[in-house]
Amino acid sequence: MNLHAEMNDAAEAAARAGVAVEISTAGLHKPVGELYPDPALLRACVQRGVPITIASDVHVPALVGRDFDLALALAREAGCETVTVFEARQARQEPIG
Secondary structure, eight states: OOHHHHHHHHHHHHHHHTOOEEEESGGGGSTTOSOBSOHHHHHHHHHTTOOEEEEOOOSSGGGTTTTHHHHHHHHHHTTOOEEEEEETTEEEEEEOO
8 A cells, every 4th residue: 555545544543533633842842853744734634624723742841832833834735624623522623724
C-alpha cells in the first residue's frame, strides 16, 4: 500500500469513528520541526468531514497556545471553517474567523 492510500484509509477510519483530528504545534519545537498531522492527511480528513481541534505543548504553562496562528493557518489551508471546542465533554464548533 502506498502512503496516499494509507492516509486515505486513516481519514476514512477517523470519519467512521466520529473522532476529531488534532492539529498540534508541539512538533514545531521538536526534531521533526513541523506541525502535526501532515498537511495531506489533514486535508484528507477535512474532505471527509472529520472535525479538528488545535493543541500546543502544555508541559510548561508559558507554552500553552504557542504558535496557534500557524495551526490556524494550516487549518484554513486544509479547508477547515470551524474548530471543535470541548467543554464538559460536549463538542461544539467555533468559526475559525
